[in-house]
Amino acid sequence: MRLAVCVKEVPEASARTRIDPGTLRLDRGGAATLNPFDAHALEEALRIKERTGEGEVVAVMMAPLPAADSLRKALAIGADRAVHVADDALAGSDLVATARTLAKAVEREEPDLILLGQQGGDSDGAVLWSALADLLRLPVVSQAASLELAEGKVAVKRQTEYGYDLIEAPLPCIVAVSDAINEPRYPSLKGIMGAKKKPHETLNAADLGLGADEIGEAGSRTEVYALADPPSRGDSVRIEGDGAAAEKVVEYLTERKLI
Amino acid sequence: MPTLVYLEDHEGELVKGSLGVLTKAAQLGGDVAAVVCGSGVQGLAAQAGRYGAARVYVADDPALVAPLPQPRVDVLEALVRERGFDTVLFGASVLATDVAAGLAARLPAGLNWDLVDLEVRDGKLVGRRPALQDSVYADVGWKGEPRLALVRSGTFEPVEGGGEAEVEELAVQTQDFSRQAVMLERAHAESEGPSIEDADVIVAGGRGLGSPDKFGLLEELAQALGGAVAATRAVVDAGWYPYATQVGQTGKTVSPKLYFACGISGAIQHKVGMQASGTIVAINKDPNAPIFEYADVGVVGDLHQIVPKLTELVRERRT
Ligand SMILES: Cc1cc2nc3c(=O)[nH]c(=O)nc-3n(C[C@H](O)[C@H](O)[C@H](O)COP(=O)(O)OP(=O)(O)OC[C@H]3O[C@@H](n4cnc5c(N)ncnc54)[C@H](O)[C@@H]3O)c2cc1C
Ligand SMILES: Nc1ncnc2c1ncn2[C@@H]1O[C@H](COP(=O)(O)O)[C@@H](O)[C@H]1O
Numbered sequence: 001m002r003l004a005v006c007v008k009e010v011p012e013a014s015a016r017t018r019i020d021p022g023t024l025r026l027d028r029g030g031a032a033t034l035n036p037f038d039a040h041a042l043e044e045a046l047r048i049k050e051r052t053g054e055g056e057v058v059a060v061m062m063a064p065l066p067a068a069d070s071l072r073k074a075l076a077i078g079a080d081r082a083v084h085v086a087d088d089a090l091a092g093s094d095l096v097a098t099a100r101t102l103a104k105a106v107e108r109e110e111p112d113l114i115l116l117g118q119q120g121g122d123s124d125g126a127v128l129w130s131a132l133a134d135l136l137r138l139p140v141v142s143q144a145a146s147l148e149l150a151e152g153k154v155a156v157k158r159q160t161e162y163g164y165d166l167i168e169a170p171l172p173c174i175v176a177v178s179d180a181i182n183e184p185r186y187p188s189l190k191g192i193m194g195a196k197k198k199p200h201e202t203l204n205a206a207d208l209g210l211g212a213d214e215i216g217e218a219g220s221r222t223e224v225y226a227l228a229d230p231p232s233r234g235d236s237v238r239i240e241g242d243g244a245a246a247e248k249v250v251e252y253l254t255e256r257k258l259i
Numbered sequence: 260m261p262t263l264v265y266l267e268d269h270e271g272e273l274v275k276g277s278l279g280v281l282t283k284a285a286q287l288g289g290d291v292a293a294v295v296c297g298s299g300v301q302g303l304a305a306q307a308g309r310y311g312a313a314r315v316y317v318a319d320d321p322a323l324v325a326p327l328p329q330p331r332v333d334v335l336e337a338l339v340r341e342r343g344f345d346t347v348l349f350g351a352s353v354l355a356t357d358v359a360a361g362l363a364a365r366l367p368a369g370l371n372w373d374l375v376d377l378e379v380r381d382g383k384l385v386g387r388r389p390a391l392q393d394s395v396y397a398d399v400g401w402k403g404e405p406r407l408a409l410v411r412s413g414t415f416e417p418v419e420g421g422g423e424a425e426v427e428e429l430a431v432q433t434q435d436f437s438r439q440a441v442m443l444e445r446a447h448a449e450s451e452g453p454s455i456e457d458a459d460v461i462v463a464g465g466r467g468l469g470s471p472d473k474f475g476l477l478e479e480l481a482q483a484l485g486g487a488v489a490a491t492r493a494v495v496d497a498g499w500y501p502y503a504t505q506v507g508q509t510g511k512t513v514s515p516k517l518y519f520a521c522g523i524s525g526a527i528q529h530k531v532g533m534q535a536s537g538t539i540v541a542i543n544k545d546p547n548a549p550i551f552e553y554a555d556v557g558v559v560g561d562l563h564q565i566v567p568k569l570t571e572l573v574r575e576r577r578t
Contacts, residue, residue, distance in 0.1 A: 013545075013547060014547050017391055018391070018395075019390065019391065019395060019397070024397075026391075094369060094370075095360065095363055095364075095370050096363050096364055096367045096368070096369070096370070099364050100364075122391075123390075124373060124390075124392075124526075124527050125372060125373075126356055127356060127359070127360035127363075127370065127372060127409075128360070129357075129360075130328060130356070130357040130358075130359075130360035130361040130364075131360045131361060131363055131364035132364075133329070133361065134329075134332060134360075134361040134362075134364040134365050135364050137434075137436045138436060139329065139436060139437075139439040139440040140328070140329065140357070140361075140440065141440055142353065142356075142357055143353055143509075145496040155443070158353070159353075159492065159495075159496060159502075159509055160326070160352070160353040160354065160446055160509060161269075161352055161353065161508075161509050161510075162269060162446040163446030163502055164444075164446050164502070165326075165442055165444065165445055165446050166442070166443040166444035167327070167440055167441065167442050167443065168440070168441050168442075168443050169439055169440040169441070170439055173439070173440070178492070178493075178496045179493055179496075180492070180493045180494070180495075180496030180497040181496070220369065220402070221367070221368060221369030221401055221402045221403050222369035222370065222371050222399060222400070222401055222402070223369075223399065223400050223401070223402055224397050224398070224399050224400075225385065225397075225398040225399065225400055226397070226398045227395055227396070227397055227398075228395070228396045228397075228398070229395070229396070230389060230393055230394060230395065230396050231396075233553060234555075236551075236554060236555050236556065236557060237555065237556045237557070238551070238557045238559070239556065239557065239558045239559070239560075240546075240559045240560070241559070241560055242560040242561055242564040242565055245542075245558045245560050245565050245568075246565050246568035246569045246571075246572055247568075247572065248558075249540060249556060249558060249565075249569060250569065250572045250573065250576070252556055253517070253538070253540075254576070256538065258516060258517050258537075258538055259484060259517075259573060259576065
C-alpha cells in the first residue's frame with residue numbers, strides 16, 4: 001500500500017499573520033508550522049499502514065525552502081519519506097497552478113491512496129483535492145469523518161449540509177479528511193532523531209517537467225487588487241483570567257437585560 | 260458577460276444559497292443562465308426563471324442522481340466550452356465547492372472562493388473576499404476567462420421577480436473516472452433530535468470541552484438560562500453530540516439573542532451559522548482564537564472553571 005499525504009506549511013496560529021501590502025501575498029516570513037489540518041491526513045495514513053501491517057507513507061509538500069522544517073516534522077511524526085517541491089518560480093501560485101505542481105509530484109509516487117486535510121489553515125480553502133483529482137483523473141471524496149479500506153476500495157462517511165453520506169471509491173483515489181477523523185499523534189523524541197536519516201528529496205519545477213507558464217504568477221488566473229479593513233463590529237469587551245470572569249460576564253448580560 | 264449560475268437541488272427543491280447567487284447575478288446584469296444537474300430534475304428548471312435566469316439548462320441523467328461532484332464537472336465543462344460562458348458562479352456547499360475546484364482545473368480557469376460580495380467595476384467583475392480569519396478584506400479578480408467564483412454560504416438572499424426561463428435539455432456525457440465514486444447511502448433531512456433554531460439562548464461547545472461528557476456543563480448552563488445546547492462540526496463528526504445540534508455551514512444557521520461559544524476556535528464555517536446572533540460571548544483559553552474577532556464579550560480563560568461558575572451565578576439570580 002503506497003500512501004501519499006499532501007501537506008502544507010502555514011503561519012503559526014499565534015503569529016500575527018498579514019498580507020504583504022507590496023506583493024498582496026501572504027507574508028510567509030514569520031513563524032510557521034505544519035498545517036494542523038494536514039496532521040489528521042498524516043495520522044490517517046499512518047493508521048492505515050499500521051492496520052495493514054505494510055506500506056509506505058510519503059509526505060509531499062510544495063513550499064519555499066525554509067519550510068523543510070515542517071516537512072521534517074511530518075517525518076518525525078512517522079512518514080517514511082518526504083518530497084519537497086521548492087522553486088521561486090512557484091511563488092504566487094493559485095489553486096490550479098498549485099494543483100498542477102502537486103499532481104506532478106504525487107504522480108511519480110504511484111500511490112494507491114492520496115490523503116489531504118480538510119482545509120488550508122491560512123487560506124480557509126477547501127478546494128485543492130478536487131482540482132488535483134481532476135488533473136490526475138482519479139475519484140475523489142472530501143470531508144471524510146471516517147474512512148475504511150477493504151478489497152481495494154475506500155468507504156467514506158462524509159458530512160454535508162444534510163447529514164452523513166456514505167461514499168465508496170476504488171483505489172487509487174483521493175480522500176480529504178475532516179479534522180475529527182482522528183487525534184493526531186505528536187512526534188516522539190525517537191521520531192525526531194530518526195527524521196534526519198529518512199529520505200528527504202527536494203525537487204524544482206524543471207524536475208517535474210513544469211513549464212514556466214503553468215506555475216507561479218504566470219500560471220495563475222486569479223489576482224488580488226487591494227486590501228481593506230473588515231467592517232467594524234462595534235465595541236467588544238475582553239475579559240482575561242478565570243478569577244472574576246464569570247461575575248463580569250453576568251454583570252455585562254444583566255446590564256443589557258439579556259438574563 | 261454571459262454568466263452561468265450553478266443551481267443545486269435537494270429533495271425536489273432548489274437550494275436557497277444557489278438561488279441567492281442567481282439573484283445577485285441577475286442584478287449585476289448581462290446575459291444570465293442557470294444549470295441544474297440531476298435525475299428527474301426537469302420540473303425544477305421553471306423555478307429558476309423566477310430568480311432571474313433567462314435560460315435554464317437541464318442535465319438530466321441517471322449518472323447525476325447522487326450529489327457527487329465529478330460527473331457535474333463533465334457537464335459544466337461541456338456547457339462552458341460550447342456556449343462560451345465567461346463567468347460561472349457557485350453558492351458554496353460541500354458539493355458545489357468540489358464541482359467548482361474540479362472545473363477550475365479542467366478548463367483551466369481562475370477560481371476565487373469565500374466571496375461575500377460581487378460587483379462590476381469599470382466593466383470588470385470584482386469579488387470581495389475576507390481573508391486571514393476575516394481580519395482583512397481583499398478585492399479579488401481574474402486574469403482572463405472563464406472566471407469562476409464560489410460565494411460564501413448565506414451571503415445573498417434569493418429574490419423572486421423574474422419571468423419565464425427558456426429551458427434547454429443537455430445531452431450528458433461523463434468520463435469513466437468521474438463515475439467511479441458511488442454513493443451507497445445518502446443523507447436525509449434531519450427530522451429527529453433537539454431543535455435549536457427557536458431558542459433565545461444557545462450554549463455551544465467545541466473541541467475545547469476535551470471530552471464528550473463535558474457537554475454536561477453546557478447542558479446545566481443552558482438549563483439555567485432556559486436555552487438550548489449546540490455544537491461545532493469537529494465534535495459532531497467525532498460523535499460527541501448529535502448532528503441536529505450542529506451550527507455552521509454544514510449545520511444549522513441560528514440567530515438567538517444570546518450565544519455562548521465555549522471551547523470553539525471560531526472557524527469561518529462555524530461563524531456563518533451564528534454571526535447573526537444578538538450578543539456573542541466567547542470563552543477560549545487561546546487569546547488568539549479567531550472567535551474573539553467577532554465576539555461581543557471575549558473571555559480568555561478555561562471553560563472548565565468559568566462555565567460552572569456562570570451556571571451558579573445565573574441560578575442565584577433566578578432564585
Ligand atoms: C466544507 C466545510 C464545512 C464545515 N462546516 C462546519 C459547520 O457547519 N460547523 C462547524 O462548527 N464547523 C464546520 N467546519 C469545520 C471548521 O472549519 C472547524 O474545523 C471547526 O468549526 C472547529 O471546531 P472547534 O472550534 O470545536 O475545534 P477547534 O478548532 O479544535 O477549537 C477548539 C478551541 O477550544 C479552545 N480550548 C481548548 N481547551 C480549552 C479550555 N479548557 N477552555 C477554553 N477553551 C479551550 C482552543 O483554544 C480552541 O480554540 C467545516 C469545515 C469545512 C471544510
Ligand atoms: N519558493 C517556493 N517554492 C515552492 N512553493 C512555493 C514557493 N513560494 C510559494 N510557494 C507556494 O505557493 C503557494 C502560493 O504562495 P504565495 O504566493 O506565497 O501565497 C503556497 O502553497 C506556497 O507554499
